[in-house]
Each structure stands twice: as structure tokens, then as C-alpha cells.
Amino acid sequence: MADAAIARTTAAPGEPSTWERLKVNRNWLGLWFMLPAMAFLVLFLVYPLGKGLWMSFTDARIGREGRFVGLENFEWLIEDRDFVRALIFTIVFTFVASVVKFAIGLYLALLLNNNLPFKAFIRSVVLIPFIVPTVLSAVAFWWIFDTQFSVITWGLVKLGLLDRGSPINWMGDPFMAQCVVIFANIWRGIPFIAITLLAGLQTVSPSLYEAATLDGATKWQNFRYVTYPLLTPIIAVVMTFSVLFTFTDFQLIWAMTRGGPVNATHLMATLSYQRGILGGNLGEGAAIAISMVPFLLAAILFSWFGLQRRKWQQGENND
């Protein structure tokens, strides 16, 4: 039809040339546009992922390609007390931090969803812990919980809750150090959860609450039967992300404790760094990192079903 006019300028009329086809064909065009992103992701994400998997089955060290040793790394790790400890602490860390973050985050979101003076301002201030680089706020926590000069200890002494002669050894005591890093993680995670859930809350129409209240629903029932079901899809996604990033956390621990005291606060990521990069046992480090994958897959599946649910709740196929 009309493309004869266009075709004349480039090639012989009739059959489009190969170049023309590469330029116009949907699939080729898609490929061209996808190329830069795909190049990055394949070179620096898919390939390392595969390589990491391979390395976890080798005895690679820094500066030396490894030999294939089968499951030896994993067999070693299971008997390694530090690894088992790190695994258990990672799970406890993730569970406690996620549950508390969710509870406080949801509570904060509900609070912020009220009619408040300076609402926009308060909301932006709440997000500040999230935008300040984790390491830098971890440094602040490190100082706040310094064993000798802790301001918290000072506060407790002032309030008469603590004897000045016996300060709390925040970072020196394994259990205390674990509590401190969990607290710091919660502190940093709350804003993200609160603000994303707030965005979800704001899409809930007030008329639903009015209708429910007219029907005699209490505040709690309003929350349980109106807010919560409407919020479930977004909660599923937010919590998946939260669990994922808490489970694989590295920088907070590294900046505050480096896994100490006596390896009590090692997460799998920090242990993997210590063994793989600092210790030079790349194979073992990779094996620790790969051990995280099953847990991540569980989180992703969780997210997947959360998203599925969202689709049928909306009653349409939102692509």
C-alpha cells in the first residue's frame, strides 16, 4: 500500500530488505531495545549467579581457580559451629526484625493516616532514616551503644534505673549485641514499611468505613474486616521485600559489629564475606552465600502468591 513510498527511499520495492526487517519487525526491535539492560544483567547478574553456584562446589581460593569438590563445602559447613550459629541468628534476626517492623510500621501507617496538622511534613521526616545511608546511621548507633560512653546508659543512670558503677556492656556482650543490631535494623526498616503501607491505606475509600460504622462495626472490626483485607496484597509484597533484605543484610552488621563479639552477630552474608574475601576461601564463601538461596526462593514464592491473590481480588487480569 502506502509503504511503497517509504520503501523506495531505502531499497527495492516489494520485499523488504534484511536491514528494513531488523528495523521494523516487532521481535527484532524488541531485542534491540532490550539489549543494553540485558547485557548488564547477563554479564553482572546471571553470569555471577551461575559462577557463584559453580564456585560453591569448588575449593577456589583468591588467585587460584578451584577444583570441583562436590558437596564438600556444604558438608564442612554443616559441621561448622560458626556457620550453624550464623544460620540460626540470621533466621532469628529476620523473624524478630520483620515481625516488629511490620507491627510498628503498620501502627505508624495507621497513625499517619489520621487527619494531622503538617501531615506531609511529618511523613517526609519519618522517611529520613530510610534515605540516610545504612552505614552512616549504623555508625551513629555504634556510638549510641558504645560500651563506655553510651548515651543510653547515661539516660538509664539519670532515670535511676541503672547503677553508674555497672554500665551495660552493649557491644561486648553477645546477647546484648544481638539485640542492638536487631534494634538498629528495625529502626531503619520501619519508615519503608510505614510509608508503603500508608500509600495502600490512602487508596481505601472512607465510605467503606462509614458504611461499616453505620452497620455497627467497632474500630477493631473496621480494621480487621475492612482495612486488613484491602491491605493484604500490598502487605504481602512489602513484607516479602522486607524479609528478603533483612535476611541478606550485610552493611548494618559489618559497620556495627563485624560479626563480633565471638561471632555472635554474624549473619550469613557477613560470614560469607569474612570467609570468602578476608579469609580467601572463595569456594567456602560462595557456598555460604548459595545456602541463602533456598530461603530467598521461599520468600519469592510467597510474593508470587501474594501477587496472584491481588489479581483475583481485583477481578481482572491486570497485566
Add this chain to the structure above:
Amino acid sequence: MTATTSAPKAMPTPSVAKDDHSEGMSYLESLPRKTVTVYIPLAIIMVVLLFPFYWMFITAIKPDQDLLDLHGGNPLWVGEPTFRHFYKLLFESNYPTWLWNTMFVAVCATFLSIVASVLAAYAITRIRFKGAQTVGGLIFLAYLVPPSILFIPLSTIIHVYGLFDTPFALILTYPTILIPFCTWLLMGYFKTIPYELEECALIDGASRWQIMVKIIIPLAVPGLISAFIFAFTLCWNEFIYALTFISSNPNKTVPTAIVSEFVDGDVFRWGSLMAGALVGSLPLVILYAFFVEHYVSAMTGAVKE
């Protein structure tokens, strides 16, 4: 509150006084009641969230001897503020270099990622080639692959490519974190642009490239800003790659340098450390102050889609 996730079907006990959600019914709340249920809890949470920054700031402007003397005066206040720590930081250390490195890496990586993401997002939402849906799903999955499981194999790859201890090691690896996120965000924005505009342009003889550059991108500017701000923040915040791939002092970024160069067990470093953390956060906070809305929409957009 979390108990509700697994709450059985039994009738809930109307015990907890929940806050009002609607604007229409807020007249039912009296001020004293609202003070107890809303303002006080909110104030407590805000204080806890902001206290570390206050403490950082106070520490950074305190003279050294005050830092070590908690019980002498009130540690929450400074009698004679000093800017010595900031001076030391900016003129007697490599801090400006680190700041510049961080900025350079963040801008380059963000720019690369946005270019790649715009192309990818446009292809997935508009060109709709065979398998576009699958590719979209795979990109979402890539978002879920954390750097913590990639840094060891990546470090060997970086060595092989000869990028170790250069800014390019970071500029080229950060996009793997940013591209999935930016693409996902931009796909959401592109979907809101009506097809009709594109059809008009096609009829007028525009190529796909022209359509993207002249129609889609100008309309998606808010989305681009959101993606830029969020990606920039992620770059600035990135730690594990910077720690693993950069070894020499003048090539470090602020987060890694703060942790390794300022920490030598010397008590008198605390002031500089806090000053460093504060100055390192400042560019992000300023950027954030100007683009709060974009930032929030990036964060929530990434979750909603």
C-alpha cells in the same frame, strides 16, 4: 497486631481502640482522646526515629573532651560548639575525594541504568515483542537477587576484566541493582500513557525511536525523576560491592571509607566519624527534601506494580 495474620475465624473481640481512618468521621474524635491515641504514640515513634541524627549532630560539634565526659554536664547539649571536626574532615583527610568518588559513581551508574531501563521498559510495555511478558517477569526476579549472594563470584569476574580497584568496577555493577528496579518503575509509568498518542505518531511516519524520544520520554518525566532519585540513593547507600571491589584509600566511596579509614579504636575519632556520617548523608537529604513526592512515588510504585 501481627496475631491478626493468623487469626481464626472466631468473632474478634472489640477491645483495641483503633484510630479513625476516615476524614468524614473524624469529628467523632475529641481532642483529648486523639492526643492519647494519635499524638503521643506518634511523638514517641518520631523521637526514636530521629534521635540518632540529633546525637550524630551533637557529637559532631562537641569538643573532644566533652565527648569523654558524659556525667560532667548534660551530654544532650553542647556548651561550646566547635567545627573542628568538620574542618579536620574536609581539609585534613581524603574526605572530599571520597565524596567526589561516591558522587561520580552514583551519577554514572544511575545514568547508565536509566538509559538501559527506559529502552527496556519501552520495549516491554509498547513494542510487545514475543515473550515480553516473560522478560518483564524475569526482570522482576532480577530485582530479588540480592548483592550479598553475588559479591564473591563478581569479585573474581571484576579481577578477570581488570576492573578491580577502579570506579568502573562499581559503575558497571551497580546497574544490576538499579536496572530491575528502574525498569519496573518505568513500565508502570509508560502503561499510563495512552496508546492513541503513539498511534498518531506512527501514522505520521515516526519511527519507534522517534516515538520514544519525542513522545514517551517527555510524558514520563515525573517517572524518570522518581527513578533517578531512588536509583541515586541506592547507589549512595551501596556498601558491599564498594567494600569488596575497591581497596585503595583514594578510590573509596564515603560509606566504605567511613567504616574503614576513620575507625582505629581512637576515642578522639568519634567527632570526625560523626561529622563524616553527617556530611555523607547531607547530599541525599537535600535531594530528598526537594523531591519528596517523587521519592515516595518511586518507593510505593515499585511495590504496587
